[in-house]
Amino acid sequence: MKEKPVPKKFTYAEAGVDRELRAESKKALVLLKRTYKFSQRGKVVKLPYGNIFPLGRDLYLDLVIEGVGTKVLVAQLADKYDTIGIDGIALAVNDLIRSGAKPLAVADNIHAQVSNPTLVREWMKGIVKGAIEAECVVPSGEIGDVPEIIKSLVEGKGFDMVFATVGEVHRENIIFGNNIKSGDAVIGLRSSGIHSNGVTLTRKVLFKQWGGKYDPFEVPDGFDREIVYEVLEPMRIYVKPLLSLAKNCEIKGAVHITGDAYLKFDRLMAFNKGIGFEFNNFKPQPIFKLIQDTARQVRGAISDEEMFKTFNMGWGFAVVVDNSTKEEAIDILQRNGAEAEQIGRVTSSERIVVKYEEKRIILSRS
Numbered sequence: 034m035k036e037k038p039v040p041k042k043f044t045y046a047e048a049g050v051d052r053e054l055r056a057e058s059k060k061a062l063v064l065l066k067r068t069y070k071f072s073q074r075g076k077v078v079k080l081p082y083g084n085i086f087p088l089g090r091d092l093y094l095d096l097v098i099e100g101v102g103t104k105v106l107v108a109q110l111a112d113k114y115d116t117i118g119i120d121g122i123a124l125a126v127n128d129l130i131r132s133g134a135k136p137l138a139v140a141d142n143i144h145a146q147v148s149n150p151t152l153v154r155e156w157m158k159g160i161v162k163g164a165i166e167a168e169c170v171v172p173s174g175e176i177g178d179v180p181e182i183i184k185s186l187v188e189g190k191g192f193d194m195v196f197a198t199v200g201e202v203h204r205e206n207i208i209f210g211n212n213i214k215s216g217d218a219v220i221g222l223r224s225s226g227i228h229s230n231g232v233t234l235t236r237k238v239l240f241k242q243w244g245g246k247y248d249p250f251e252v253p254d255g256f257d258r259e260i261v262y263e264v265l266e267p268m269r270i271y272v273k274p275l276l277s278l279a280k281n282c283e284i285k286g287a288v289h290i291t292g293d294a295y296l297k298f299d300r301l302m303a304f305n306k307g308i309g310f311e312f313n314n315f316k317p318q319p320i321f322k323l324i325q326d327t328a329r330q331v332r333g334a335i336s337d338e339e340m341f342k343t344f345n346m347g348w349g350f351a352v353v354v355d356n357s358t359k360e361e362a363i364d365i366l367q368r369n370g371a372e373a374e375q376i377g378r379v380t381s382s383e384r385i386v387v388k389y390e391e392k393r394i395i396l397s398r399s
Contacts, residue, residue: 121160
């Protein structure tokens, strides 16, 4: 039988996540402003990546909700469920700290094919581990059996996870993201791998289950463990290093490098007219090269631009600080458990530019 030719290119949209369609859909969120009048203790404060609302004098609450997404399918493929809860906690608390808020509590909502006691126990192991790392309580949660909605690769083990977290921040500690200027430094905090962004594209390139190359328990050349465990590696939690930095150094902006990856910096550009970003320090883990190399064989080439619009490429979180404080900031982050380096700078270009392997890549949402 003649083999089907591999297309010339492969994008996140072709994997099933249309970035432009998502952006268009999010325009409907403006309707939520009609509810702001019910904020009983003052005005809702708009920040680059969300809004906070007042609880009392100079005290604000930040409320974030996040889902683990299709990484749950990788957990099913591995038949390993004791780490996926870490990802859920990490997604929520890492988003929360962008405002400067300290996480207080997390609640989980798990939709299950069936409430399997063994499976629930494994989920809880990850949730507890993540909550301990984030130093926040998990006072409640919900597990609903919805077999007509949730399907599974492994019979009886289908599930979906959503996590909400609430945190508090005093007004003097809010990271407003609106005082950034050309010359400021961007410091990256090392990721543990792909985290939970770009998993849909990753699955369809790497795993035969979804049309990719590898059986889940194959060990590709250059790796020391099965590929399914490499993809399943849980997301890092940045609460301790970020909040420690906030106590000792002004943070001008904070970015959780998840979905849309380095495109996310355009939200800071919207709050600071006339700035841009240039990134020039990348040390991506081998998993990213494997994804790009394998895609050429089974799906089509993934461009460097698409990689930086989809994946964290080795840095899971970033902060913007004044250039004069960057060394102090890096030292504080490192002393509090983060691998931190300067990865770029703020410019006046009004563009997001990535310099990688002697290429100059301009990132655009179009």
